[in-house]
Amino acid sequence: xxxxxxxSRTPVFEQIVIQTEEFIRAGxxxxxxxxxxxxxxxxxxxxxxxxxxxxxxxxxxRGITVSVTGKGCFIAKxxxxxxxxxxxxKIPEFEKLAKELFESGISKDELIKKxxxxxxxxxxxx
Amino acid sequence: xxxxxxxSRTPVFEQIVIQTEEFIRAGxxxxxxxxxxxxxxxxxxxxxxxxxxxxxxxxxxRGITVSVTGKGCFIAKxxxxxxxxxxxxKIPEFEKLAKELFESGISKDELIKKxxxxxxxxxxxx
DNA sequence: TAACTGTACTATTACAGATAGTACAGTTTA
DNA sequence: TAAACTGTACTATCTGTAATAGTACAGTTA
Numbered sequence: 001x002x003x004x005x006x007x008s009r010t011p012v013f014e015q016i017v018i019q020t021e022e023f024i025r026a027g028x029x030x031x032x033x034x035x036x037x038x039x040x041x042x043x044x045x046x047x048x049x050x051x052x053x054x055x056x057x058x059x060x061x062r063g064i065t066v067s068v069t070g071k072g073c074f075i076a077k078x079x080x081x082x083x084x085x086x087x088x089x090k091i092p093e094f095e096k097l098a099k100e101l102f103e104s105g106i107s108k109d110e111l112i113k114k115x116x117x118x119x120x121x122x123x124x125x126x
Numbered sequence: 127x128x129x130x131x132x133x134s135r136t137p138v139f140e141q142i143v144i145q146t147e148e149f150i151r152a153g154x155x156x157x158x159x160x161x162x163x164x165x166x167x168x169x170x171x172x173x174x175x176x177x178x179x180x181x182x183x184x185x186x187x188r189g190i191t192v193s194v195t196g197k198g199c200f201i202a203k204x205x206x207x208x209x210x211x212x213x214x215x216k217i218p219e220f221e222k223l224a225k226e227l228f229e230s231g232i233s234k235d236e237l238i239k240k241x242x243x244x245x246x247x248x249x250x251x252x
Numbered sequence: 253t254a255a256c257t258g259t260a261c262t263a264t265t266a267c268a269g270a271t272a273g274t275a276c277a278g279t280t281t282a
Numbered sequence: 283t284a285a286a287c288t289g290t291a292c293t294a295t296c297t298g299t300a301a302t303a304g305t306a307c308a309g310t311t312a
Binding site for chain 1 (some may be wrong): 151152206209210212213214216217219220221223224225226227228229230231232234237238240241242244
């Protein structure tokens with residue numbers, strides 16, 4: 001499930017957060033789904049339980065998961081709204097990057113072409 | 127000229143690199159232009175000369191500037207090509223971000239609208 | 253009760269960014 | 283020529299963050 005690159009400059013706990021979000025967008029993880037337990041992931045990835053706990057804490061802080069001691073870590077029921085809201089906060093970042101490429105000599109048409117080529121991998125199960 | 131945020135998680139030397147690139151795209155810095163000397167910037171920003179030197183070294187490594195001991199640090203003559211090539215390498219990053227926003231519920235139309243609203247700040251002096 | 257769940261805490265190691273100080277090689281200018 | 287400037291190199295040190303190690307605790311499940 002998770003693919004961790006120990007050589008990456010991106011902290012392990014952050015890689016877990018990022019990949020969890022990617023799995024949600026791809027429809028692999030859905031509302032109410034249970035993530036592997038801290039100790040399961042510890043065994044799978046080969047890192048310290050504290051590192052997993054830190055990732056789960058960050059996911060909960062973002063409203064992406066709900067952790068319950070004794071039960072586990074679950075994808076939030078309102079995950080669709082949470083992801084949409086988070087994405088809207090990233091629009092300025094998108095505009096900044098687009099502006100950078102445009103001012104560097106890449107045409108608007110080429111950028112728009114890239115967007116029109118996007119395909120959703122989201123699988124609707126309901 | 128340079129605006130450094132000491133509270134930012136982005137290293138100071140990297141902020142200098144990023145802002146230099148921004149000044150070039152905005153037409154504020156042009157081919158052959160001389161950057162402030164290491165010791166001038168040290169005084170302006172209030173950081174260690176080594177930090178400035180590290181930024182200048184990185185700029186030269188990217189082909190953005192040419193440093194000459196005894197003379198100074200200058201914007202490369204072929205800076206337009208260098209910036210275009212660098213931007214092309216960032217297209218996958220652009221596609222990834224666009225895909226993330228799209229899969230999170232932001233429509234293609236909205237993204238395209240943002241691109242069409244872009245205005246170039248580039249000032250042509252020649 | 254036993255085995256699981258997430259969480260909290262301290263101590264330690266490792267690494268990157270930044271500072272401090274010094275030194276050197278090359279260029280410009282008076 | 284000499285002074286003042288330019289970028290660069292080097293070592294030592296400090297700091298903050300990531301990660302590890304080990305232990306412990308509170309709540310849930312079977």
